[in-house]
Every structure is written in C-alpha cells, then in structure tokens.
Amino acid sequence: MKKAIYFLLPLFALLTARAYAQDxxxxxxxxxxxxxxxxxxxxxxxxxxxxxxxxxxxxxxxxxxxxxxxxxxxxxxxxxxxxxxxxxxxxxxxxxxxxxxxxxxxxxxxxxxxxxxxxxxxxxxxxxxxxxxxxxxxxxxSLNDAIAEKKAEAQKLKDGEAAAANNYVATNKINAVTTASGLKYVVTQPSVKRKPLAGDTVLVNYTGRILNGKVFDSSIAAEAKSASLDQPGRTYEPISVVLGQGQVIPGWDEGLLLLNEGSKATLIIPSALAYGEKGAGQDIPPYSTLLFNVELVKVKPGKHAPASKTGIMNPAKKKVYRKTPVSKKKN
Structure with missing residues (x-):
C-alpha cells in the first residue's frame, strides 16, 4: 500500500505542475x-x-x-x-x-x-x-453605426480628392493637359519617335507617389533606395506591359498611349482610373490621386485592336499597374 502511495505522489506532483504551467x-x-x-x-x-x-x-x-x-x-x-x-x-x-x-x-x-x-x-x-x-x-x-461612419468618411475623401489634386497642380505650378477621363499629364522630356498603339508591348521605368510625396513603388534602384522601399528580390529594370489589355490600371493604359518612345512624363491619375474607393494596402488610401513619373523606354509592335469609337477606356475596369505587389516602406 505504501508503495502505491509513493507511486502516486510524484504523479500527482507532475499533473499539478502541468496544470499550473498552463496558467x-x-x-x-x-x-x-x-x-x-x-x-x-x-x-x-x-x-x-x-x-x-x-x-x-x-x-x-x-x-x-x-x-x-x-x-x-x-x-x-x-x-x-x-x-x-x-x-x-x-x-x-x-x-x-x-x-x-x-x-x-x-x-x-x-x-x-x-x-x-x-x-x-x-x-x-x-x-x-x-x-x-x-x-x-x-x-x-453597433454594426449600423460603423457602416454609416465608414460611408461618411469615404464620401468625405471622395469629395476632397479633386480639390486636393487641383491644389497640388496649382501649388507646384504644373502645366498639365487634362483628358476627357480626368487624367492629367505633362511631358517632361519630348521625343519624336513613334507612339504605341493598343496591343503594343511597352517597356516602362516609373516611380509612383501619392500627393503627400510618399513613394510607394519604383522600378529604379536609386529611387527605391532613396525612398527606403523594401523590395526583396526585385530586379530593377523597366517593366513590360501590353497596352489595351487591362494589365494595368486604366490611367496607365490611357496615359502611355499618349507618349512617344523615349519620352518622359508625369501622369496625375485620379482614383477613378486607379484604385478607387478601396485603395491598395497601407500605402495607397481610398480615393487617392496617384503621381507617376514614367519613361517610355521602348515600344515593341504587337497585335492591334480595332480603333475605339470613343477613344476612352472604361474606367470601371480597375487593374493593378503592374503584376507584382505594391512595395512597402521599411519600418
């Protein structure tokens, strides 16, 4: 009997220790x-x-x-x-x-x-x-109150977007051309080479910012380093895009068709032609106008789609401007 008691004591101690360790x-x-x-x-x-x-x-x-x-x-x-x-x-x-x-x-x-x-x-x-x-x-x-608040905040951002973009253009004295869709662009380095057509493949270097100047992505190593972008494994070179295929946001599809091979430009893209009410991650809030400094490095002729009767892209078709995710800043 004593042996049984002695046997149970260490077992009890072990179980007690385990139970206490859980807390x-x-x-x-x-x-x-x-x-x-x-x-x-x-x-x-x-x-x-x-x-x-x-x-x-x-x-x-x-x-x-x-x-x-x-x-x-x-x-x-x-x-x-x-x-x-x-x-x-x-x-x-x-x-x-x-x-x-x-x-x-x-x-x-x-x-x-x-x-x-x-x-x-x-x-x-x-x-x-x-x-x-x-x-x-x-x-x-309550859920209803939270939804109402979200809608009010979104409407405030939407109402303020155009004013913020216009203020940016005026403050920085940008002499931009505005298209029928709302895209603004200014050519900073002209070229007399050919313009791309829908279906052509273009190679593009770019740096993307929001209106407050924060860089969220770049294909250029020096720009990425200067902005402390965290892009592990990224190869810094022009990205390849087939225009008119919905591979990029509408603002890119429209804006790049306006440029000549070898030219550089600043595209000021309203959210309706970019990421709209959802934004993109933490770096691009909802209803954000985006600024892209782009260089149309090369145009490779491709299969051309029939000419559009209106010549205006459908802004409802929102795609990312490139396939890889938007980069994030280092903490």
Whole structure:
C-alpha cells in the first residue's frame, strides 16, 4: 500500500505542475478555449456584444517581452466585428468581457495557435509558450453605426480628392493637359519617335507617389533606395506591359498611349482610373490621386485592336499597374 502511495505522489506532483504551467500568471482568468486574461480596468459602460464593431489598439509580444507588432507604432488602431470565437487566438472570447476604454492583458497558448501546422511555428514560440496581447478598446459601435461612419468618411475623401489634386497642380505650378477621363499629364522630356498603339508591348521605368510625396513603388534602384522601399528580390529594370489589355490600371493604359518612345512624363491619375474607393494596402488610401513619373523606354509592335469609337477606356475596369505587389516602406 505504501508503495502505491509513493507511486502516486510524484504523479500527482507532475499533473499539478502541468496544470499550473498552463496558467502563465496566477491572477489571470481562463477562457473556455484556453486563453488567459487579466483586466487592467473595469469601466461601467455597456460590454461589447456580438456583431458590435470595435476599434482597438494592441501590442503583441513574445514570452520574452519582444514586441512583434504595435498599432501605436504603426499609428493606426484596428477594427474588428465581434463574431463567435473559433479559436483562442481570435480573442473573441475576451472582447465581450470589456467595455469602451477598457484595457487588458491576454495570453494565448501557441500550442493552440500552431496546432495542426507545427511546421509554421517560429523558433521564438517554442512549445508551451504564449503569445501576449496588451489591448485597449478605443471605441465600440453597433454594426449600423460603423457602416454609416465608414460611408461618411469615404464620401468625405471622395469629395476632397479633386480639390486636393487641383491644389497640388496649382501649388507646384504644373502645366498639365487634362483628358476627357480626368487624367492629367505633362511631358517632361519630348521625343519624336513613334507612339504605341493598343496591343503594343511597352517597356516602362516609373516611380509612383501619392500627393503627400510618399513613394510607394519604383522600378529604379536609386529611387527605391532613396525612398527606403523594401523590395526583396526585385530586379530593377523597366517593366513590360501590353497596352489595351487591362494589365494595368486604366490611367496607365490611357496615359502611355499618349507618349512617344523615349519620352518622359508625369501622369496625375485620379482614383477613378486607379484604385478607387478601396485603395491598395497601407500605402495607397481610398480615393487617392496617384503621381507617376514614367519613361517610355521602348515600344515593341504587337497585335492591334480595332480603333475605339470613343477613344476612352472604361474606367470601371480597375487593374493593378503592374503584376507584382505594391512595395512597402521599411519600418
């Protein structure tokens, strides 16, 4: 009998140690799916409900306190609609415990995050470790209120786009030609060589900016380096585009057809001929007028489409101006 008791003692100790190890801090509470949380505040406002839209800031860390991401550093909080929780990592079990202006610490076991795909587990998240979130709920809205606010913000951007573009042209004293579609362009280096036709392949060097001067992409090494663009593996050379095939945004398709081989120009492209109401990633906001300094390096004759009766591209057909993703700045 004593032998049985002695045998059970170390087993009990082992099980107790394992159970305690699951809780990263004794004063934290657990959720049904295995996350742990500690509220720093307890505001008296109404708690977050299913389908609410929350705006929140967060810092994401490893067990060793290394910061992986911070919305404070990025300068922009994130939004999420509250849905039924699918796993511990979506934090949907924790959000309904909070109210507006509440803050909390949440620890998610990485064993649950990488369950079923251990090959994706990075070295800084060993088995038994936790992914840490420090959250602050900035705003809580009903779904209808959030949609209405988004629409109002979008309309404000849309209404201000033309004024901002015109102000840019006036401030910088750009003597641009405006086409029927709204594209503005100015030739900065003329050429007497041939113009391309729809169906021709053109080689183009370019640098793209938004109106505040921020460079979001370039095919030119010196320009990319000057703007601290992060373009790993990028080959800096003119890109190849078949015109009139929808391979590029409408503003490029239209603007490049106006240039001669060997010429350089600045294209001022309204969002209706670019990325419209959606924008493109973090670098190109919705309703952004884009500035491209382009050089039409070479024209290669191709199959020519029948001439359009109107000569105006359909602005509703929005494509990226090149196949590779828009580059991002280094942090």
């Amino acid at each position: 990263p801090r004794p004063n934290m509470q657990g959720t049904p799916k295995g996350a742990f949380y500690q509220k720093f505040t307890n505001n008296t406002g109404e708690k977050i409900k299913l389908n609410d839209v929350i705006t929140f800031n967060f810092i994401q860390k490893t067990d060793k306190d290394s910061v992986l991401f911070s919305t404070y550093k990025s300068g922009k909080p994130v939004q999420a609609q509250i849905q039924p929780s699918q796993n511990a990592g979506d934090l949907m079990e924790v959000f309904p415990l909070l109210a507006a202006k509440d803050s909390a610490l949440v620890k998610v076991p990485t064993d649950s995050v990488f369950k079923g795909h251990e090959e994706a587990r990075p070295p800084f998240f060993p088995k038994g470790s936790y992914l840490t979130f420090i959250l602050k709920i900035e705003k809580v809205q």
